[in-house]
Amino acid sequence: YCFTQLYKPGEAEKGCMMDGVLYPFGEISRTEGCFRCSCSQSEMHCCTLYTTPVGYDKETCKVIFNEKDCNYEVVPKYPSKECAWHARVG
Structure with missing residues (x-):
């Protein structure tokens, strides 16, 4: 499944936060929770790597x-x- 986390202006200044981990802006091939994500200052969009x-x-x-x-x-x-x-x- 996929989800999107929207950020308010200034909320994601250093990257995107997921499960207590700060991820850098850009494409994230695998998070600790087994998601593939895209991180920007306005949103984090993630999809599971598993079925x-x-x-x-x-x-x-x-x-x-x-x-x-x-x-x-x-x-x-x-x-x-x-x-x-x-x-x-x-």
């Missing part, structure tokens, strides 16, 4: 977020089973 799995067996599988890869993984709740997923949404 969310859907269409998997919720009885035998669970979804975990891998912060290193900025991605959700579908893993078995029980180690002896395998998980298949059919689609992702962003």
Whole structure:
């Protein structure tokens, strides 16, 4: 998903703030929260780098977020089973 944070004049003098981190003006390829952003003095526009799995067996599988890869993984709740997923949404 995407969002835009609008700034009042003078509010973003040194860059854009997200989750306590100051990011420089310009394009940001990856934030600590796994977003791709564009930062200017008037706004910060960001979109997620990850998609969310859907269409998997919720009885035998669970979804975990891998912060290193900025991605959700579908893993078995029980180690002896395998998980298949059919689609992702962003």
